[in-house]
Amino acid sequence: MRILIADDDPVVREVVRRYLERDGLEVVEAADGATALARLEAADIDLAILDLMMPPPDGIALCRGIRAGDRADIPIIMLTARGEEDDRVTGLRVGADDYVTKPFSPRELALRVASVLRRTWAAAPSGEPVLRGGPIELRSAARTVHVAGTAVELTAREFDLLAFLLANQQRVFSRTELLERVWGWNFGDQSTVTVHIKRLRAKLGAASRIDTVWGRGYAWGRSRDEGRDDAR
Incomplete structure (x- = not known):
């Protein structure tokens, strides 16, 4: 390396x-x-x-x-x-x-x-070669993401975060848990997660299903009536 x-x-x-x-x-x-x-x-x-x-x-x-x-x-x-x-x-x-x-x-x-x-x-957290969420297809071995067939460029950490959320759809994770599970940190500034979530939403556009569950954290594909804060 x-x-x-x-x-x-x-x-x-x-x-x-x-x-x-x-x-x-x-x-x-x-x-x-x-x-x-x-x-x-x-x-x-x-x-x-x-x-x-x-x-x-x-x-x-x-x-x-x-x-x-x-x-x-x-x-x-x-x-x-x-x-x-x-x-x-x-x-x-x-x-x-x-x-x-x-x-x-x-x-x-x-x-x-x-x-x-x-x-x-590393491979995606689920161990599966392909993860999907709506029109999104993530290939862990090639480390590629496509939305409706169009390639989307993600940073290494954005890719890891998306892979983790797709592998754990519907589950809610706090920013502290995401720092531990995706970043491998047991300490750190939680705004790191906030910024990466915002960047992912922007790159995925209308295909994004990253929801903010008030008072709890983030999840992929939770019910919309639980709330979403696009500024976060």
């Missing part, structure tokens, strides 16, 4: 590189967005770690460009020195699969990387 770490701080790159290499991963470094883009185009990158505030293009712009390009499925973890919720949510909205706020534990970041990679290559 080859990991890109893009950060203008050489100390951060060095520490992260050492921890990831201990886990048997190959690491490619970049000190700015332009170099990171060149690395992404030149090498087969399995996951990118992007600093939000690195020299241009910054992490947000680079993430947005990746999601609009040929390698839109690359898992992305965003690094930010800012603690404000708006910055974290912005990263998630443009397509980041995860984020870590500086200062951070290199071991924690390495564990996040392992979690994202493991779930990216």
Whole structure:
């Protein structure tokens, strides 16, 4: 597995590189967005770690460009020195699969990387090769999603979330439960789930059956009269 770490701080790159290499991963470094883009185009990158505030293009712009390009499925973890919720949510909205706020534990970041990679290559939770929900068809082995025959590009985490919901239709899961079952976290910001749900609804359009069950959480295909909050 080859990991890109893009950060203008050489100390951060060095520490992260050492921890990831201990886990048997190959690491490619970049000190700015332009170099990171060149690395992404030149090498087969399995996951990118992007600093939000690195020299241009910054992490947000680079993430947005990746999601609009040929390698839109690359898992992305965003690094930010800012603690404000708006910055974290912005990263998630443009397509980041995860984020870590500086200062951070290199071991924690390495564990996040392992979690994202493991779930990216895992089969759908049901173990079935194909999951369906109305006009939606999800193929776990190929990691593809089609709506009425038209391909829909999802990030790694969006795919995992959709697969989990389709494999557990009608069941209600709280944001805490989704963090544990889909992200593999027993801690974390629950707004991560909120943003991914909103992104999934937008990409699936009218085919989405992700419902908000008030006071409980989210479910695929629950009764509409139980309520849905499109802003969540």
